[in-house]
Amino acid sequence: MPRSAGTYRTSPEGPASGENVRAFVPVPLPPADPPLALDDRLSALHTEALTALGKLGVAAAMVRSAPWFLYGFVRKEAVISSEIEGTQATLQDVVTFEATKKAERPDDVREVCNYVNALAFARKEIASARGLPVSTRLLCEAHKRLMRGARGADQMPGAIRRSQNWIGGTRPGNARFVPPPPESVPGLMAQLEKWIHSDDRLPPLVKAGLAHVQFETIHPFLDGNGRIGRLLITLLLEHWGLLERPMLYLSLALKQRQQRYYELLTAVRAGGDWEGWTAFYLECVRAAADDGVRVAEKLFGLTAKDRARLIAHDSVTVPAVRLLELLPANPVVTLPLATKLLGVSKPTVIKAIRALEEAGILKETSGKRRDRVYAYQKYLDVLTSE
DSSP states (O other), rough: OOOEEEEEEEEEEEETTTOOOEEEEEEEOOOOTTTTTHHHHHHHHHHEEEEEEEHHHHHHHHSOOOOHHHHHHHHHHHHHHHHHHTTOOOHHHHHHHHHHHHOOHHHHHHHHHHHHHHHHHEEEEEEHHTOOSSHHHHHHHHHHHHHSTTTTTTTTTSSSSSSOOBBBBSSGGGBBBOOOOOHHHHHHHHHHHHTTTSSOOOOOOHHHHHHHHHHHHOOSSSSOHHHHHHHHHHHHHHHTTTTSSOOOOOHHHHHHHHEEEEEOHHHHHHOOOOOHHHHHHHHHHHHHHHHHHHHHHHHHHHHHHHHHHHTTTTTTHHHHHHHHHHHGOOEEEEEHHHHHHSSSSSSHHHHHHHHHHHTTOEOOSEEEEEEOOOOHHHHHOOOOOO
């Protein structure tokens, strides 16, 4: 028997339109009547997903330096999460912009970089004893950073909406889905926040998936809800100790199953099918974690092989080896950037870059005689292979 996931509230769209708007108001979490039950299938999926997350954590510990490993994974998630919302920036675009401050798609690149900044801010807050916990206020602060200087910057960055929004269609009256009316949003977000910090007995990994759907259903911002909703999963996994670092690029699994993702969000709202959503979500977590492990192993193998190749090369220098160690966190470099990173003279850096080129590690990508740009292309290719 389907459970109720919410009610519809009907109100006039506006005096000029003459249409009524049916806005959906979800019931508070957790699912009830009946409660969400982890049957044998869901329990097995949950165990598989947790095991995959554990392996991903081990893979992160394999590398010589966790920060450079984190660099690529966070940016991959930022790129894909933004792609779901329509941006065209690639990982190569983003890392090139970070090295050169130049971009062919500046608006799209800015949105991705904003996502990276929003995540970094939110992680720092929840890790600090004096910082903000996972809360509406934290998500508002992250949203402010997400929308800064980007498209949608005029859509009340960092503030809960005070007007009706909708998904699909040209107006609320013909939309595919209409989230709760604005006067209901603060209360609904307060309920979600209270539930997140409650002693609910559902497993934390499952709770993160439920919180994502509830957030997407409330749709508390005028723009950027999808990215903040996916970022919420990342924050909750870290908050509940399921991952020490945001290594899971779940957006890739969701993007690859995008139509099914939207169908299941609708099924929750229409008939309370939280079990169907939870099974799908856990499968996505497992797939994303397994993919992360494969990528981590490839990156570990690539960097180890390239280090051995460089050390054996006739033109190897100590600065060249040092630069190689820095490349995973700076996969695109210029001469000025490399000079800053190494803290040595320009001629010394030129020799280091030349050695890395000759060893087949760095590749010149600008085609220019001056202001040249070099990429650790094989590293980027591993990250972007899907």
